[in-house]
Amino acid sequence: MIANYGYKDGSGDYYISIDTDRCIDCAAGRACLTACPKEMFEIITDDYDDEVACIKQANRRSLAYDCADCKPSGGYASLPCTTACTPGALKHSW
């Protein structure tokens, strides 16, 4: 399942999408949990009883601000979360 967390507002689309099928047998040892300096990820049991990563409720409406430190306006080469998630489950829309 692709789970998209985030929102769209006047300034743009801010979504982090997680390909949860890749989380089921995570080959990265749940690296997202420790890689994110804002500790935005958590592991939940989803509706189909799979253990997968998700973005914490508290961050879902403020991604643009929460991720700002990792995404300087001058550009960035890589993000801690996407780099740590070697199975390639994570994508940012902005």
Next chain:
Amino acid sequence: MNAQVAEAVAPEKKEFWRWQENTWVDESKDWRDAKIVTCGIDVGSVSSQAVIVCDGELYGYNSMRTGNNSPDSAKNALQGVMDKCGMKLEDITYVVGTGYGRVNVPFAHKAITEIACHARGANYMGGNKVRTILDMGGQDCKAIHCDEKGKVTNFLMNDKCAAGTGRGMEVISDLMQIPIGELGPRSFDVREEPEAVSSVCVVFAKSEALALLKAGYTKNMVIAAYCQAMAERVVSLLERIGVEEGFFITGGIAKNPGVVKRIERLLGIQAIDTQIDSQIAGALGAALFGYTLMQKQGAAKAA
């Protein structure tokens, strides 16, 4: 007193936003004949529904406005349908809670997110060809893809603002002093289709509506401009995950042709029609999840 009469003799301060609460049971069946009776309760921010499913088939439901707290709203929603068919809580084998208040349904055995429940409910209501679901709830909007079994494959939810939601529609209805059920038909009673309003934000709705009326718009044109803006907004949400054939709309706004027809026009596809109340999709899905769980456990109602 039926609803029309009640409306006609309503006190001066009309509540234009008030949508029809309703209770229904399938009189052709008797729940006492069922082996497994399950219930789904969807406590949303604006409305609450209880759905009874007998052996995997829809039997009855009650849909009403959410009260001050989730446990009472859940209880009242369920009581409404149980009273109609002489059922007691003990007669129900399994209860699943969903919606934002799902963890506060005191008698629920399990809580399942509204994303999974809407997909499951839509799969029942629209059949197994349903692939893309748009749920326009009271205060949020969801776009969901599912497979032929109603299992979610992709979803996105927007609950950051009330624009494009039932709450947004209620605000417009109140502002225009027009009953909510008339907004859709009236939005087509215009000489030419106006541009969408620039902002669907409910906070700005009032001043923008007043400005349009001042500029010579009729009320119907203002309503049309809002319906168009809401349609554009939810379509942009849908486009993020893509739209596949087998398009189905759930939630209260599915009853508003002013928004639905404009969404269909923008997407270039028709939504699948259903005879079942679009507002019960989440609770229906929850009850169906309960049925599957019971089947798996091989449990049947004690004789």
